[in-house]
Amino acid sequence: MRNLFISAVASLALGTGTAFALGAEGHEGSIVDVAFSFEGPFGTYDEAQLRRGFQVFNEVCASCHGMKYVPIRSLGDEGGPAIPADQLRDYAATLSIIDKESGEERPRIPADMFPTVVGDGMGPDLSVIAKGRAGFHGPYGLGINQLLKGMGGAEYIYSVLVGYEEAPACAPDDAEGYYNVAFTAGGVPDACKDAKGVSTVAGTWIAMPQMITDDVVTYADGTPASAHQVAEDISAFLMWAAEPKLAARKQAGFIAVLMLTLLSVLLYFSNKQLWAPHKGKKTA
Known part of the structure; x- marks a missing residue:
């Protein structure tokens, strides 16, 4: 240890x-x-x-690090850098990729991922x-x-x-x-x-x-x-x-906690209403 x-x-x-x-x-x-x-x-x-x-x-x-799991299009998402679509397309076009079908090099499009950078002296993704x-x-x-x-x-x-x-x-x-x-x-x-x-x-x-x-x-x-x-x-x-999606996750978590709190309150009062007629009565 x-x-x-x-x-x-x-x-x-x-x-x-x-x-x-x-x-x-x-x-x-x-x-x-x-x-x-x-x-x-x-x-x-x-x-x-x-x-x-x-x-x-x-x-x-x-130049030394890639981001192979991040789609370029996500740069334009709300809650992120929110880069305009035209600038996003221009940026993607500056990056090249080998097309899987033709085997030839082509400019990337926003739907592609960021490049993978490998080789001697290159850093981690x-x-x-x-x-x-x-x-x-x-x-x-x-x-x-x-x-x-x-x-x-x-x-x-x-x-x-x-x-x-x-x-x-x-x-x-x-x-x-x-x-x-x-x-x-x-x-x-x-x-x-x-x-x-x-x-x-x-x-x-x-x-x-x-x-x-x-x-x-x-x-x-x-x-x-x-x-x-x-x-x-x-x-x-x-x-x-x-x-x-950090902001969306936090929002979903907040709503979930709010709903669970409300449900707990309703269950508490429902329980009191359900058992109210029976409380205080002595059993034979």
Whole structure:
């Protein structure tokens, strides 16, 4: 069983929120709790933020990451980026695909999926990565933080994107990759472990270089593109890609709870009416 432990709880100057720091063995690293608009029982996606996130994905991420499970047409759905149909067709046409029937290359249409990106040096598919990465855990696997804060997939992505730091002094010169305080999937050099073999650093080394920096994109809506803003926007977009019907699901859940509450009240009063004539009577 994995040894989960809390190594520190601290505040990070990486953005708004609180950072929960666990050692590499805890698989949590330094995760910043970001106040995304879609959190909570009534939270919804910010359309403008999703559009900015899509721009970041298209200009920064798409060269190394695919989204093979996301249909391009979903970019125009209500509750998502809501990109106009003409712009959607123009965007799809910039992407190519091999036609299954003819075997020839053709431009994509909105009904097609986003491209699959494979090959040496390419990163993982991002279709559902926000649902596949847990940002928050609880001590000893109890999931307490997940109960209070949710899975934290978007926070995990944000924290990794802004979590690049100078390698700690214990790191050997031949350590491969880039040190990231939020990334904990890689191995920790023996020099950065204590006598019991427990990591003494918050994160590990990641193969991806730091891609999100200040002004890495120029937003079409004029929003200042600080590194933290860009990281928040792409994290929100990837959360939408993983769960595009989030708002509809919350609405259905709210209606279900409301109906069950009403049904419970009706059953209570029906029960009282049914048994009222019999209450207080003595049996022979």
